[in-house]
Amino acid sequence: MIRLIRFCLLAIHFVITSAVGLLIGLLRPFHPTNSRWCAHLYGKIGMPIIGIKTEVEGLEHFDSDKPYIVVANHQSNWDLFIVGSIVPKRTVSVGKKSLKWVPLFGQLYWLAGNVLIDRGNPRKAMEAMAITKEALIAKNTNIWFFAEGTRNKGKNMLPFKKGAFVTAINAGVPIIPVCCSSYLDGFDINKWDNGVARLRVLPAVSTAGYTQENVQELMDELHATMLNNIKELDGLRNNQSESAYNA
Incomplete structure (x- = not known):
């Protein structure tokens, strides 16, 4: 019964919120704030x-008058709600091209100014990376990447794809890691x-001094840092669960 109620409420929420987001997108197409409004909705x-609550720390690291790239771990489609609730100002995301065919959501995702890439076509994917660089520098817009490129289903972090890191180095902007606990457990x-899903925004990591020749080094460093933080957040969650059980 709970499942049925939830899916009914989610369907209503999805349709109404998508319609509102689409209206916002039509009134001011591709404005960089559209994406944040929709994500928060x-x-x-x-x-x-x-039935999930969030505890967030480190939001002050988003406060910057200069553009940056956000790199987050990606567990499931529920991330739309969980990490969507903390998307900072003037931030758009990078998603797969097939998203645009999702009724209502796909159209508002496009009108919200997000970047759609064709991961199966390297040339078009590189063109999309050039668009993200222009958005970062010329339009002073932040870009949100799920650097694993796909959902990890809450089972540790997958290896990172290079797109976010290549773009950050090319544009000369810092990377802000966002870590989310393994809420699917x-x-x-x-x-x-x-x-509770615990979110931790880490301090910005400078890309100064990095080139495309040592992009893998940057990826490995951030992957290890984020993985350690996720394990720490998971430990806090488990300790709280045990305390509640013992009480």
């Missing part, structure tokens, strides 16, 4: 529906309470 309303759409 999806997140703030969606999280109570799926114990998640059940048929439970009212699915616990």
Whole structure:
């Protein structure tokens, strides 16, 4: 019964929020703030529906008058709600081209100014990276990447793709890592309470001194840092669960 109620509420939420987002996109197409508004609408309303709360630390690291790239781990489609709730100002994301065919959501995603890339076509993917560089520098817009390139299903982090790091080095902008705890552990759409997802925004990492020749070094360093932070966040979650159980 809980599952049915949730899916009904999610369907209503999706349709109404997508329609509102599409209207915003039509009124001011490709404005860099559109994406944040839509992400917050999806997140703030969606999280109570799926029974997840968030605890966030480090949001002050988003406060910058210069553009940057955000790199986050990607667990599931629920990330739309969970990390969507903290998207900073003037931030768009990079997504796969096929998203534009999703009814309502795909059209608003495009009109919100997000970058769609064809991962199966290297030439077009590189063209999209050039567009992201222009957005960063010329339009003073931040770019959000799920650097793994696909969902890891809450089972550790997958290796990073190079796109975010190549773009950051080319544009000379810093990278801000965002770490989310493994909220899928114990998640059940048929439970009212699915616990807490912990989000940690880390200080900006400068790309000064890096070139395309040592991009792998930057990727490896950030991957290790983020993985350690995710494990720490998971430890906090497990300790809290044990304390609640013992109480």
